[in-house]
Amino acid sequence: MAYSQHKPTLRVLDIMQSLASANDEGLTLTEIATKIQVPKSTIVPIIHTLRDRDFIEQKSNGRYVIGISMFLIGSASLQNIGLLDVFKKEMKEIVYKTSETCQLGILVNGDVLYLAKEDSAEPIRLVSFVGKRLPAYSTSLGKALLSCYSLQELESIYKGPLKPVTEKTCQTIEQLYDECLRSKSEGYFQESGEISPDLSCFAVPIHHNGKIIAAVSVSMPTFRLTKEKKETVVKALLTGQNVLERNLQRLGISDSNLFRLCEAFSVNNCQV
Numbered sequence: 001m002a003y004s005q006h007k008p009t010l011r012v013l014d015i016m017q018s019l020a021s022a023n024d025e026g027l028t029l030t031e032i033a034t035k036i037q038v039p040k041s042t043i044v045p046i047i048h049t050l051r052d053r054d055f056i057e058q059k060s061n062g063r064y065v066i067g068i069s070m071f072l073i074g075s076a077s078l079q080n081i082g083l084l085d086v087f088k089k090e091m092k093e094i095v096y097k098t099s100e101t102c103q104l105g106i107l108v109n110g111d112v113l114y115l116a117k118e119d120s121a122e123p124i125r126l127v128s129f130v131g132k133r134l135p136a137y138s139t140s141l142g143k144a145l146l147s148c149y150s151l152q153e154l155e156s157i158y159k160g161p162l163k164p165v166t167e168k169t170c171q172t173i174e175q176l177y178d179e180c181l182r183s184k185s186e187g188y189f190q191e192s193g194e195i196s197p198d199l200s201c202f203a204v205p206i207h208h209n210g211k212i213i214a215a216v217s218v219s220m221p222t223f224r225l226t227k228e229k230k231e232t233v234v235k236a237l238l239t240g241q242n243v244l245e246r247n248l249q250r251l252g253i254s255d256s257n258l259f260r261l262c263e264a265f266s267v268n269n270c271q272v
Contacts (some may be wrong), residue, residue, distance in 0.1 A: 008046070011036065011038060011042070011043060011046055012046055012050070014035075014036040015032055015036065015043065015046060015047070015050065015056075016050075016055070016056075016066075016070065018032055018035045018036060019032070019056060019064060019065060019066050020066060020131055020132075020133070021111075021132070021133045022065075024065075025063060026059060026063035026064050026065035027063060027064055028062060028063055028064070029043075029044070029047065029062075029064070032047070032064065047064065050067070051064070051067070053069055054067040054068050054069040055067050055069045055070045056070070066131075084104075084115065084116055086244070086247060086248065087104050087115075087116060087206075087214070087216070087244065088104075088116050088118065090216075090240045090243050090244050090247075091103075091104060091116065091118040091216065091240070092118050093236075093240065093243075094118075094216070094218060094236045094237065094240045095118045095119070095120055097232065097235075097236040097239075098120075098218050098220075098229075098232055098233050098236050099120050099121065100120045100218050100219065100220040100224075100233065101117065101118065101119050101120050101218065101219050101220070102117070102118045102216065102217065102218055103116070103117045103118075103141065103216070103217050103219065104116040104117070104214060104215075104216055105139075105141040105142070105145070105214065105215055105217070106145070106213070106214050106215075107136060107142070107145040107146070108133065109157075110135065110136055110137075110157045110158055111133040111134060111135060111136055111142075112133065112134050112135075112136045112139050112141045112142040112145065112215075113131070113132075113133050114131065114132050114133075114134075114141075115214075134165075134195060135162075135163065135165060135169075137158065137162055137169070137170045137176050138165045138166075138169045138170065138191070138194045138195045139191060139194070139195050139201060139203075139217075140189040140190055140191045140201040140202055140203035140217050141189075141201070141203045141215045141216075141217045142215075143176070143179060143180050143183060143189045143191065143203070144183075144189040144203040144204060144205040144212075144215035144217075145205060145212060145214075145215050146176070146180055147180040147181075147183065147184045147189070147205060147212070148205075148211075148212050149180075150177075151173065151174070151177045154173050154176060154177055155173050158173060158176075162176070165194065165195055166193055166194060166195065166196070166197055168192070168193040168194045168197075169194045169195075170194065187204070187238060188202055188203065188204050188234050188237060188238065189202065189203045189204070189205075189215075190202050190203075192222060192225075193222070198221055198222050198223070199219060199220070199221065199222060200219070200220055200221075200222045200225045201217050201218065201219040201220075202217060202218050202230070202233050202234060202237060203215050203216065203217035203218075203237070204216060204217075204237045204238060204240070204241040205241075206241060206244050206245060206248075207245055208245065208248050208249070216237065216240060216241070216244070217237075218233045218236070218237060220233075
């Protein structure tokens with residue numbers, strides 16, 4: 001008998017994924033229904049149940065956001081994954097050296113999924129959150145993660161035109177491939193204004209046993225980006241990359257354990 005997925009369960013998951021990828025303002029009932037392409041009347045009972053169990057929260061303006069129950073489940077999951085501690089220790093060092101926000105991400109279906117973040121002490125800094133997903137082609141983190149793919153593989157990931165986030169966002173697959181190729185030869189990846197008009201980011205991929213398994217970035221308001229700041233950031237990232245890759249090997253972490261977190265998000269690791 002052929003296996004078929006359970007539609008009501010799929011709708012619950014689609015709702016949660018839509019809210020997880022939304023901005024801080026959340027989504028209205030109409031926007032949720034539009035995103036998952038079902039009638040509003042179909043999802044109203046699901047929305048009410050999720051709200052009553054605190055998996056989602058309805059704000060005073062009527063919009064829905066992820067609720068505390070979902071946060072607690074996610075936190076419990078992360079507590080069981082000691083690998084994040086390996087990364088976060090070095091991320092704190094990068095923040096100390098650069099005085100800017102450091103983030104860790106992996107690739108999920110053409111998006112960057114942010115797994116960890118260390119904030120800087122600067123009064124003006126990046127506002128983001130763990131669990132957010134952004135188009136990989138519009139971020140330095142994403143380009144670092146995509147840098148192991150051929151032009152044909154990129155075309156299979158992004159089957160249609162690249163949807164611009166800002167006017168500076170990468171426009172075509174060919175442009176994306178060329179940028180990744182050039183940055184790969186330089187050893188670091190950069191974007192400015194592609195995901196936010198006033199934000200600049202630098203990133204490096206993290207390799208283990210010949211595969212890119214994650215990427216680490218530093219983000220800052222563009223007005224703080226000077227020649228000296230760029231040199232400091234790139235140096236800190238390259239040092240952090242070396243330390244992380246060396247420690248992962250030294251600790252003798254097996255591929256099965258190292259990729260446990262990635263597999264939880266259906267990540268396809270790619271060859272360097």
